[in-house]
Amino acid sequence: MSKIKNIFAREILASGGAPSLEVVVTLESGASGEASVSYGVSAGSKEAFVLLDGDKKRFDGKGMLLAKANVNEKLAPLLQGKEATHQREIDNLMLTADGTENKRTLGANAILGVSMAVARAASNETGMPLYKYLRQAFNISLTAYSLPKPMVVMIEGGQHADNSTDLQEYLVSGLRDDWTAADNVRMEMEIYQKLKGILKHEHFSTNVGNEGAFAPEGIGSNEKPLKLLVQAIELAGYKSGIDAGISLDAAASEFYEKGVYTLATENTKLTSEEMIAKAEGWFGKYPIVTAEDFLSEFDWEHWPKLLAAAGRVKIVADDLTVTNTKLWQKAIDVKAANAILIKLNQAGSVTETVDCCKLAIEHDLTTIPSHRGGGETNDTFLVDLAVAVGSKWIKVGPTRGERVCKYNRLMRIEEELAG
Numbered sequence: 191m192s193k194i195k196n197i198f199a200r201e202i203l204a205s206g207g208a209p210s211l212e213v214v215v216t217l218e219s220g221a222s223g224e225a226s227v228s229y230g231v232s233a234g235s236k237e238a239f240v241l242l243d244g245d246k247k248r249f250d251g252k253g254m255l256l257a258k259a260n261v262n263e264k265l266a267p268l269l270q271g272k273e274a275t276h277q278r279e280i281d282n283l284m285l286t287a288d289g290t291e292n293k294r295t296l297g298a299n300a301i302l303g304v305s306m307a308v309a310r311a312a313s314n315e316t317g318m319p320l321y322k323y324l325r326q327a328f329n330i331s332l333t334a335y336s337l338p339k340p341m342v343v344m345i346e347g348g349q350h351a352d353n354s355t356d357l358q359e360y361l362v363s364g365l366r367d368d369w370t371a372a373d374n375v376r377m378e379m380e381i382y383q384k385l386k387g388i389l390k391h392e393h394f395s396t397n398v399g400n401e402g403a404f405a406p407e408g409i410g411s412n413e414k415p416l417k418l419l420v421q422a423i424e425l426a427g428y429k430s431g432i433d434a435g436i437s438l439d440a441a442a443s444e445f446y447e448k449g450v451y452t453l454a455t456e457n458t459k460l461t462s463e464e465m466i467a468k469a470e471g472w473f474g475k476y477p478i479v480t481a482e483d484f485l486s487e488f489d490w491e492h493w494p495k496l497l498a499a500a501g502r503v504k505i506v507a508d509d510l511t512v513t514n515t516k517l518w519q520k521a522i523d524v525k526a527a528n529a530i531l532i533k534l535n536q537a538g539s540v541t542e543t544v545d546c547c548k549l550a551i552e553h554d555l556t557t558i559p560s561h562r563g564g565g566e567t568n569d570t571f572l573v574d575l576a577v578a579v580g581s582k583w584i585k586v587g588p589t590r591g592e593r594v595c596k597y598n599r600l601m602r603i604e605e606e607l608a609g
Contacts, residue, residue, distance in 0.1 A: 192274045192315045193218045197304060199261035201254050202226060204565040205592045206400065208252045212567075213261055213303035215311040217274055223310025225571060227303045229535055231400065231564030232348065232358060232441055234487055234509030236517065238538030239290075241297025257300040264296065265304050274312040277327050281305050281541035298538030305539040306571050319606060320574035328544045330579060331551065335607055337371045338576045339364035340597060341437055341480075341558060341583040342378040343403040344385055344422070345415040347455075348441050354405045356453045358441035358563075360415040362423065362434050363479050363583055371604045375597050377428060382588045385422035392418075400563040401587035412455055416476045431477030437583075438472075439482040443509050446486035462492040466499055473503050480558075480583075482506035482531060493526035504529040504556055513537040513546050522553055529556035531585065534572060547579040560585040566592040570599035577603055 196216045204210035204226075212226040229240050241260070243253035268287055272280055284304065288296045313323035325332065341363040347355030362381050364374035385404065386396050394406035409415065416436060423430040430436075442465070445452050451460045460468065462485060469484050480503065485492055487509040497505045507527035511517040513536035521527050530550055537543040550557045559576040573596050576584045584600065587593040 192221075192312060194269050194272050194274055194308070194311075197261060197266035197269060197307070199258045199300070199303060201258050202567070204228065204567050205590065206231065206564040208565065209249055209254045210565060210567055211254050211257050211261070211299050211303045213307040215274070215304070215307040217311050217315055219315055221311055221315040223307045223312070223314055225303055225306030225310055226567035226569045227299045227306070227535055228562040228567050228569070229299070229565035230533070230562035232444060234443070234512040234536065236292070236487070236514065237512045237536045238298030238302075239292045239294045240299050240535070241294075254299060257297040257303075260296045260300040261304055265300060269304070269308075274308050274315060275327065277305075277309055277312065278541045280308055281539040285539065293538045298535060302535055302538050302540075305541070306534065306569070309540050310571070319603070320571070321577040321603060324540075324544065324575060324578035328541075328548070330544070330548065332580045335577060336580055337600065337604055337607075338559070338581040338584040339366075339371070339374050340378050340600075341585040342382065343401045343585070343587045344382060344419060346399040346401055346403040346405055346563075347409075348444055354399070354407060354409055355412050355415060356445055356455045357412050357438060358444070359401070359403070359439035360419060361437040361439070361585070362419060363437045364433075365431075365435050365479065366433055372601050375601060377426070377434060379588060380426045381422050381428065381434065384426040385418060388418055388422055388425070398589060401561065402589035402593045403587050410455065412453060413472070416472065416478075420476060435477045435479035437480040437482070438478060438484065439508070440484045441509070442483050443486040443488065446489065451486075462489055463495075466492065466496050469496060470499050473501060478503055480504040480506050480529060483508050483510065490524070490526065493521070494524055497525055497527060506531055506556075506558060508533075508560075513543055515542065515546050515549055518546055518549055522549070522555070529558060532557050532559040532572075532575070532581070533562060534575070535562065543575065544579065547575075547581075551579065556583075557581045558583045558585050561587065561593060561596065568592050568595050570596055572596065573599040573603065
């Protein structure tokens with residue numbers, strides 16, 4: 191009775207006001223599951239392909255009617271009658287039907303929407319929460335469940351905000367393993383509110399960017415947010431480096447060209463060696479715990495040098511590896527990073543995403559499932575994924591409904607596990 195009866199896709203709106211895709215899968219038993227697909231305005235060049243309509247008269251070319259049609263007219267007939275609990279088989283059928291390396295034929299948005307909805311339908315059919323179902327379905331070799339700590343975007347710049355910093359995100363990451371998820375979430379939100387007061391006091395705007403974090407126009411320095419975050423942590427009554435640390439996402443590919451990193455905010459051009467030296471200086475001065483994409487995705491040569499210089503700081507690959515097992519294996523082999531950001535739509539299917547996480551587990555490396563900037567939805571699949579694969583952190587912004595629903599889901603899972 192867990193065979194697929196029907197698959198239906200519709201075009202919906204994502205957080206940036208542009209369309210995304212929602213897919214509903216119904217089984218012969220009557221159980222169903224739905225999922226919606228996120229995407230990012232700042233994206234690695236090797237991410238799975240997002241199929242857009244290209245019709246400039248409709249959503250400025252960003253419509254998803256072609257992807258919707260691919261689900262309803264091609265993938266639905268292909269998968270009708272297949273066992274929903276055979277997730278890997280279903281995903282492989284879709285990948286074979288697409289026939290391209292990056293899902294250019296059918297679109298990763300179409301394939302992923304179906305993949306996620308099938309997993310949800312199967313978990314509902316079995317009566318298991320999604321995180322438990324994923325762990326069983328993919329034979330994830332972990333025993334106890336540990337909840338990820340919040341990694342909260344507090345200040346954003348780069349492609350996510352206008353006239354702010356060159357670096358894309360400044361985050362506060364929870365560090366206390368002995369606190370509940372609810373306590374860690376509360377701490378983060380208290381720090382966020384203190385940061386708002388500090389920004390107001392210094393006459394910066396408290397408007398928010400794509401991810402619900404502050405986007406202080408004219409901040410004038412890429413280092414200034416680090417000082418502000420330490421101040422906010424301590425003003426909220428917490429200990430920086432003990433209760434909470436700082437995480438960075440430079441998104442350096444956005445300001446890298448021909449071996450040069452251009453920091454417009456500081457009117458400076460840096461070599462790769464100078465970027466590494468800047469990172470080292472900050473690592474020694476501030477309670478930084480992770481640094482994501484501090485070098486460009488095209489600067490493979492220097493990533494191992496950054497990791498060697500990082501000491502206690504986790505070096506996180508995102509644009510470098512785009513939730514792709516081949517690229518992640520390369521990064522592991524050359525010692526380019528010891529943590530990976532996980533984004534479902536970068537991979538384009540649940541199976542490929544989980545396999546990337548399992549590769550990290552195999553090598554005792556850190557996974558950090560993440561939301562997307564500019565095109566997030568209310569879907570909370572990434573939270574259940576984080577719990578299923580034992581992720582250390584989960585990266586999500588602090589405000590706006592499509593962000594806070596992730597933290598609310600995390601706290602509900604905590605209640606379930608407590609019994």
